[in-house]
Amino acid sequence: MRSSPGPECQTDPVTCRIATVQMEAVPSDIDGNVARIARLIVAASAGGADLVLFPEAAVTGYDDGVFAGPLPDLADEEWWAPLQSAVDRSGVTAIVNTAIQRDGCRFLGDVILSPGRTPLAAYDKQHLHDSESSVFSPGAHGAFFTLKGLQFALSVCYDANFPEHAAAAARAGAHAYLNSGAYFPGGEHRRDLHYAARALDNGMYVVFSGLVGEPHDFIGGAAVFDPLGRRITVAGEGEHLAFADLDPNIVADARRHQRMWAQRRESLGEHRHAGSFDTASAQR
Structure with a gap:
């Protein structure tokens, strides 16, 4: 793992350092993926992060076969206990996206893990892409949370393709729009254009965390865009943490x-x- 250099951790209480993660999530290997996420939480803390964002389906891997099978449930503490231990020890708040089952339905959901608190299923992806719609239920509402005086809105991958989704977040008071994603080869232009546009349109930070590698040669691209749509940090190749204040x-x-x-x-x-x-028409 390589961590990109960033400015020294600031002491200003209204400044929040975020780490955005680029990683591979192996389909069906929940134990292995959880161990990888826990290690990256600790690495984010070592880089001075207050908050760390993970890609789409980081726990289960992004795979149609996996999505159709048994999925994690927050009622089962066994899978998320190592993640809670990591945030408790490090003091970092983590946004971990996973395919998840709840109340008889399946979602692509963001779970917030924060020191000393029970994990919270905070947001479910509202715009389902292609085959996802045959498996998952769409989320019923947007969501945001507050950390260090900043408001962070949640979104998952395809959500950011819809200008009104980010606009609703800005209208609710968000300073930053967090997006956990998984982009296929050939999606580089669309990915970068959408995130820069959502930032510029709404005058807010946009933070993207992306999968790399198998099973679909995901292309990563984890980055942070400032409120004028400029990319201020970007992940390198492979597994990577990129930091921004x-x-x-x-x-x-x-x-x-x-x-x-x-x-x-x-x-x-x-x-x-x-x-x-x-x-x-003019001749008639």
Whole structure:
């Protein structure tokens, strides 16, 4: 594992250091994946992180066969106990995405693990992609949490393709939009464009954590974008942690000078047809 260099840990209480993870999750190897996640939580702490974000399906691996089989349940403490131990020892809060079952339904859900607290199933992916919709139920609502005075909104992969999802997070007061993802080969342009746009559109940080490797040659790309849509840190090759310090003052300054958020209209009215101006229509 290589950790990208970052600025020294700041003491300002309103600044939060986040680590975004790029990692491989082996399908069906829950014990191995959990051990890897626990190790990366400790590594994030060593880098001064307050918060660490993991990719989509980091616990189970992203695989249709796995999704159709038995899935982790928060009622079973055995699988998440090593993760809770890691956050308790390190003092880091972790956002761990997993395929999960709950109340007879299946979700791609974000679990928040924080020192001294019971793990919380906080958010379920709302926009399901392709084959996911035949297995999982979509989440019923957005979600955000507060850490070190900043508000963090949760999202999973395809959610970020929809501008209104990030806009709803910003409207709720989010300083940062966290996205756990898994991009297939060929998705580099779309991935980077969407995250930069969501940041610029809403004047907030966007943090992406991505899978690499098997079983679909996932392309990673873990990165942090600032409120002007500039990529300020990016993961290297393979397993990697990338760090960034998030400052709400930078969000406030971006929104003060970048006026799209303040000046957007609640309603633009109906779209009306203004007529046809092709040549055939003009001759009639």
